[in-house]
Amino acid sequence: MNKYRSHNCNELRKKDIGKKISLAGWINKKRDHGNLLFIDIRDNYGITQCIIDKANKNFSLLEKTQLETVIKVDGKVLDRTKDTINTDIDTGEIEVSIESFEVLGTCNELPMPVFSDQEYSEEIRLKYRFLDLRRKKIHENIILRSKVISFIRNEMNRLGFLEFQTPILTSSSPEGARDFLVPSRLNPGKFYALPQAPQQFKQLIMVSGFDKYFQIAPCFRDEDARADRSPGEFYQLDLEMSFVEQEDVFKVVETLLVNTFERFSNKKLMFNEFPKITYSDAILKYGTDKPDLRNPLVISDITEIFDRDDVSFEIFKKLVKSGSKVRCIVTKNTKDKPRSFFDNIDRWAKEQGASGLAYFTIEKDKVISARGPVGKFFSNDALEEIMNITKAEIGDSIFLACNKESEVQKITSQARDKIAQDLNLIDENTFAFCWIVDYPMFEKDEVTKKIKFSHNPFSMPQGSIKDINFDKPLDILAYQYDIVCNGIELSSGAIRNHMPELMYKLFSIAGYDKKQVDEKFSGMINALSYGAPPHGGIAPGIDRIVMLLANEKNIREVTMFPMNQNAQDLMMKAPSEVNQNQLDELKLIIKEKK
RNA sequence: GGGGGUGUAGCUCAGUUGGUUAGAGCGAUCGCCUGUCACGCGAUAGGUCGAGGGUUCGAGUCCCUUCACUCCCGCCA
Numbered sequence: 315m316n317k318y319r320s321h322n323c324n325e326l327r328k329k330d331i332g333k334k335i336s337l338a339g340w341i342n343k344k345r346d347h348g349n350l351l352f353i354d355i356r357d358n359y360g361i362t363q364c365i366i367d368k369a370n371k372n373f374s375l376l377e378k379t380q381l382e383t384v385i386k387v388d389g390k391v392l393d394r395t396k397d398t399i400n401t402d403i404d405t406g407e408i409e410v411s412i413e414s415f416e417v418l419g420t421c422n423e424l425p426m427p428v429f430s431d432q433e434y435s436e437e438i439r440l441k442y443r444f445l446d447l448r449r450k451k452i453h454e455n456i457i458l459r460s461k462v463i464s465f466i467r468n469e470m471n472r473l474g475f476l477e478f479q480t481p482i483l484t485s486s487s488p489e490g491a492r493d494f495l496v497p498s499r500l501n502p503g504k505f506y507a508l509p510q511a512p513q514q515f516k517q518l519i520m521v522s523g524f525d526k527y528f529q530i531a532p533c534f535r536d537e538d539a540r541a542d543r544s545p546g547e548f549y550q551l552d553l554e555m556s557f558v559e560q561e562d563v564f565k566v567v568e569t570l571l572v573n574t575f576e577r578f579s580n581k582k583l584m585f586n587e588f589p590k591i592t593y594s595d596a597i598l599k600y601g602t603d604k605p606d607l608r609n610p611l612v613i614s615d616i617t618e619i620f621d622r623d624d625v626s627f628e629i630f631k632k633l634v635k636s637g638s639k640v641r642c643i644v645t646k647n648t649k650d651k652p653r654s655f656f657d658n659i660d661r662w663a664k665e666q667g668a669s670g671l672a673y674f675t676i677e678k679d680k681v682i683s684a685r686g687p688v689g690k691f692f693s694n695d696a697l698e699e700i701m702n703i704t705k706a707e708i709g710d711s712i713f714l715a716c717n718k719e720s721e722v723q724k725i726t727s728q729a730r731d732k733i734a735q736d737l738n739l740i741d742e743n744t745f746a747f748c749w750i751v752d753y754p755m756f757e758k759d760e761v762t763k764k765i766k767f768s769h770n771p772f773s774m775p776q777g778s779i780k781d782i783n784f785d786k787p788l789d790i791l792a793y794q795y796d797i798v799c800n801g802i803e804l805s806s807g808a809i810r811n812h813m814p815e816l817m818y819k820l821f822s823i824a825g826y827d828k829k830q831v832d833e834k835f836s837g838m839i840n841a842l843s844y845g846a847p848p849h850g851g852i853a854p855g856i857d858r859i860v861m862l863l864a865n866e867k868n869i870r871e872v873t874m875f876p877m878n879q880n881a882q883d884l885m886m887k888a889p890s891e892v893n894q895n896q897l898d899e900l901k902l903i904i905k906e907k908k
Numbered sequence: 909g910g911g912g913g914u915g916u917a918g919c920u921c922a923g924u925u926g927g928u929u930a931g932a933g934c935g936a937u938c939g940c941c942u943g944u945c946a947c948g949c950g951a952u953a954g955g956u957c958g959a960g961g962g963u964u965c966g967a968g969u970c971c972c973u974u975c976a977c978u979c980c981c982g983c984c985a
Contacts, residue, residue, distance in 0.1 A: 343945075350942035367942065400945055423936060425918060432920050437977055490985035537984040770985055879978065
């Protein structure tokens, strides 16, 4: 028999009444009646109410024992009378009469209560993460995470994928995020980099002939945090497949995600076969490449309307002449909404730094007309044309913004979210997945005006090497795709470029000559010259998947030991200074701070 | 690097137009209480009002600087 317990704290039931048992766990809560003491003991599995009265010699000692002390109790399982049954806990039909107890782990006065629904500051939660993790909600989130990862492993195995580990100490690469660097003692002055993703390795695994690979891979990027982005490190379900086209990857990911989300959430899936939206369509219709498809609102371009003579909205007309675009959002049947609804949205847009959102509602008495502050500027014919373009109907309202393309795209995208919220159009009980496809291979850097890779430099461009017009690099599309759920980007992937000749060509457009490519990507480019199979893959973010399943807005709620926004671990006090010997061995000198 | 929010007891918070000795709940300590499950009742301790400077007869409250936490922009192939 186990030294500490005969049962866990969620095990005892009516059938155990009369048994002599022992339990071990934390004192979750005490209810002290002076001559009678109730003690709830908690472990990973649940809570059991224990009871002791003054007749027992241990009474006064137990009465004074702090909450969260770890104790072992020996006692007998008792029935509870009908009116004292607690239906909130699984063990609520019984209780344990304590005969003796033993303190296994003492507890100081707590810096934060464990048994409480209160919210606490991040600072205290992170500093005492081991206490925070005892609390029900986050404890369950972490267990969920474990189960999701385990399920995904099984599914991947079932789908014929092999799990491999790849190096954590690797080389710095010029593209992408900032690297975390690790100095090399044996090679003074040189540094390893922690992998931003096992990108090159997984391609090398394909070149090595393993056909289907996956890994729950740690990824390290030295970039600033967000609510849905851990600083420093996060996990991806990294996967790669040989002899596949885009559709083959989609099929695997759809199967995996549908199974995972159906298994771990009660929410509905809006699509079992995820819709595919081209990047350019997404940007136009939603103003972003990570649209929330639960939101039915779409953005339309009605710039051409403002060239018409029967439209007299002079401010917009003038802006359009100088190259601005007009985009609009139609809200269905909002004719009876109060003026305040419209004005609130206009005011909100101004708060976002835009020049506001013009609006009108389409009405029909004998002829079609527009009601609202700017309605008078549109003729009957112009309104019909707008209705034609936007599919708006009588009784609908139209919100318009006019600005440079990038600005109008930004504000209409935000407005789409804001209006949907105000109209309560988003079904919180749904997951809406979609693929964003046909990403451009290159984009122009706004600052330097140079052409650079818009996503992954190893992606395969669409079209054969003979057909691609390399003189218009911004027109080249890639077999590059993202998967998005409820407006959250879960992952990027691509069919890879496995042809060295084409690779050099594309890198040259982004400003790397052959020598640089050979140097910086030696592992990859060399391997591709020795018989590389066509291959492709993707890497869904594990943390974000668990966030969606746990219904959490912050990634720290699904991360066991997260760092704070400044990439510090308040519990372990990382990062920290190191001693002079360590620096000497590494041949490093710390510059004085300015 | 930039913008917003927050910072008052161990924890969660209140604190009026600037005005006496800065309050409450939980927790802690002590006392009472044999059926609670957020047990109840009474008492006690506990404060550099994040820090520094300024305005004022007087600052938790107004102003400036700064720090911490957080959200967002930049950044994240």
